Amino acid sequence: MAEGDTILRLRRRIADALVGDKIAVSAPNPRGRAAGVERLDGRTLERVDSRGKHLLLAFGDLVLHSHLGMSGGWHLYAHGVPWRRPRSAAWAVLAGERAEAIQFGGPTLRVLPASRLAIDPQLARLGPDVLADDLDRDRLLAGFRAADQARGIGDALLDQHLVAGIGNIFKSEACFAARVDPWRPLGDLTDADLAAVLEAARAQMLDAVATGGRHRFAVYKHRGPCTRCGGGIRSRGQGDANRTTWWCERCQV
Secondary structure: OOOOOHHHHHHHHHHHHHOEEEOEOOOOHHHHHOOOHHHHHEEEEEOOOOOOOEEEEOOEEEEEEEEEEOOOOOEEEEOOOOOOOOHHOEEEEOOOOOEEEEEEEEEEEEEHHHHHHHHOOHHOOOOEEEEEEEEOHHHHHHHHHHOOOOEEEEHHHHOOOOOOOOOOHHHHHHHHHOOOOOOOOOHHOOOOHHHHHHHHHHHHHHHHHOOOOOOOOOOOOOOOOOOOOOOOOOEEEEEEOOOOEEHHHHHHH
16 A cells, blocks of 8 residues: 555655646546546646645645555656556546646545545544654654554554554554564553654655655565564564564564
């Protein structure tokens, strides 16, 4: 699943390519037509925002909301460059003066009134965006302290109502960087422990944004011994969703 770093990077690319342009919008695939994306045809793209794993493209009083899930993707092309996927698979085609952005698949593609964003059930309940420029760390920490304190930190990091943007990769990587066992209950962690994990996730994800996603992982899908202590890297499903967590059994305590 695309994590917050991927969405932030995508937000910047689309903004650089299309913001300020009058956009020709089409929906070759019936899924896009059902979402009403053609209502945006001829409008100017004013702004592109990201909230965790959610992408929001503002066209005046209407907003295109995209969540890519496990299978969706946005592709950007210069005009005339062949697409890597067939046109019939495109849910939305946004063609500006300089480039075109094409959306394929995913669980969410819809057009919303801008006036409803603050009360929309999917968006209003999101926790603080871990990559926000104005991240309120006190609010972020308070949200974790108000949650079930018996919950493992690795599982809690994936709860988008607590913190928006962290996925399976940086859940594992942040706990490793902070030397925190992802199975430790929130109630067993000090505020300093919890802050260290969250800061590690933010730093790693911002680094991934800056490097274009070329990030070397320490534990995520790691083969062989721990590069820090030589201990064994373990993995198993965690939480109700049974998402796989990776950790070092020796140096994460």
